[in-house]
Amino acid sequence: MELQLEELEAATTEDEIEALNVAKTSTVDGLERRRPTRKHSLNHLPRERMVIEAPTTCSFCGSDRIVKLGEGITETLEVIPRQWKVARTVREKINQLPAPFHPTPWVWAEPNLPAMVLFEKFRPHQPLIR
Secondary structure: OHHHHHHHHHHHHHHHHHHHHHHHHOOOOOOOOOOOOOOOOOOOOOEEEEEEOOOOOOOOOOOOOOOOOOEEEEEEEEEEOOEEEEEEEEEEOOOOOOOOOOOOOOOOEOOHHHHHHHHHHHOOOOOOOO
């Protein structure tokens, strides 16, 4: 029995040495972090684009040599009774203007959507869980 244990120990050390040698010679690609992106399933809805213009002159020095760098886009789901559309608010990026007030942050719905849901649920005197 002791002889079998010695053979097993020798076999495991040989396997470990072989695994270390393989690990030294093999290379692994580096991990690239990608920014998370939202995948919308709302591509079939019409879009309304509202642009908030950036100032044309610098508020600090008064220079008029301002170049547009990009856009900050916020998409919210807006409901018109029995119609749906996506309201896209574009803020030009030079001096980033504050975003329009949104009472429920990190939610796609405009403020009138929860109001409509509550009204439609409680108008026929139904509990919200039904």
